[in-house]
Amino acid sequence: MTETETEKDLPRILIYEELCKGCDICAVFCPTEVLELKGNMMTVKNLEACTRCQLCDLRCPDFAIQVF
Numbered sequence: 001m002t003e004t005e006t007e008k009d010l011p012r013i014l015i016y017e018e019l020c021k022g023c024d025i026c027a028v029f030c031p032t033e034v035l036e037l038k039g040n041m042m043t044v045k046n047l048e049a050c051t052r053c054q055l056c057d058l059r060c061p062d063f064a065i066q067v068f
């Protein structure tokens with residue numbers, strides 16, 4: 001597998017800064033510890049560990065995170 005293909009296979013996690021209130025729910029539900037709260041903003045700590053399970057997306061009460 002080439003490097004380009006590896007990068008293409010990684011999930012994309014979008015966090016909408018204007019919607020995220022830093023409640024930490026998405027990080028708590030993420031089974032593989034991909035997400036990390038920094039101040040009042042959710043961030044992606046370990047994208048490689050994301051399984052695209054969508055739990056973060058489904059649990060976020062503010063529709064502030066999406067996984068593709």
Ligand code: SF4
Pocket residue numbers: 015019020021022023024025026027042059060061062063064065
């Ligand atoms: S659940 Fe939603 S609002 Fe809460 S920290 Fe995660 S992305 Fe932000």
Ligand code: SF4
Pocket residue numbers: 013029030031032033034035049050051052053054055056057067
């Ligand atoms: S899709 Fe699943 S594995 Fe990926 S960040 Fe969200 S909860 Fe974690």
